[in-house]
Amino acid sequence: MTVHFRQPSRFTLGLAAVAMIAVLGGCAGGAEFQGTPQEGARRTGVYPNFGHMPQAATSQITAQEKDDATTALDAERKRLKSVKGDAPLTAAQLAELRRQAQAEANATLQAIENSN
Numbered sequence: 001m002t003v004h005f006r007q008p009s010r011f012t013l014g015l016a017a018v019a020m021i022a023v024l025g026g027c028a029g030g031a032e033f034q035g036t037p038q039e040g041a042r043r044t045g046v047y048p049n050f051g052h053m054p055q056a057a058t059s060q061i062t063a064q065e066k067d068d069a070t071t072a073l074d075a076e077r078k079r080l081k082s083v084k085g086d087a088p089l090t091a092a093q094l095a096e097l098r099r100q101a102q103a104e105a106n107a108t109l110q111a112i113e114n115s116n
Contacts, residue, residue, distance in 0.1 A: 061069075089097070
């Protein structure tokens with residue numbers, strides 16, 4: 001017994017090709033994906049010199065300013081370590097907070113259900 005497979009028509013093949021081109025065309029980036037145009041290297045005729053330090057864009061922090069900032073931050077750290085935090089919650093306080101949260105959740109749910 002011979003099995004005959006049905007050959008796709010030229011129209012179907014053409015339609016599939018057009019669809020594939022459209023899909024792949026969507027992947028191509030337009031002008032907005034090209035980035036900022038960059039100019040090439042400037043030919044100044046002079047060999048580049050990498051031996052000098054570039055000038056800083058802003059004034060640099062001095063050693064005295066660094067020491068002052070370090071001292072101030074160390075003092076603030078010591079001050080914060082000495083401050084006592086709040087006492088941990090007791091079981092009764094925790095239960096009360098959970099009860100309040102549940103009551104607010106129930107009130108919100110009721111308001112949502114009644115708004116329709």
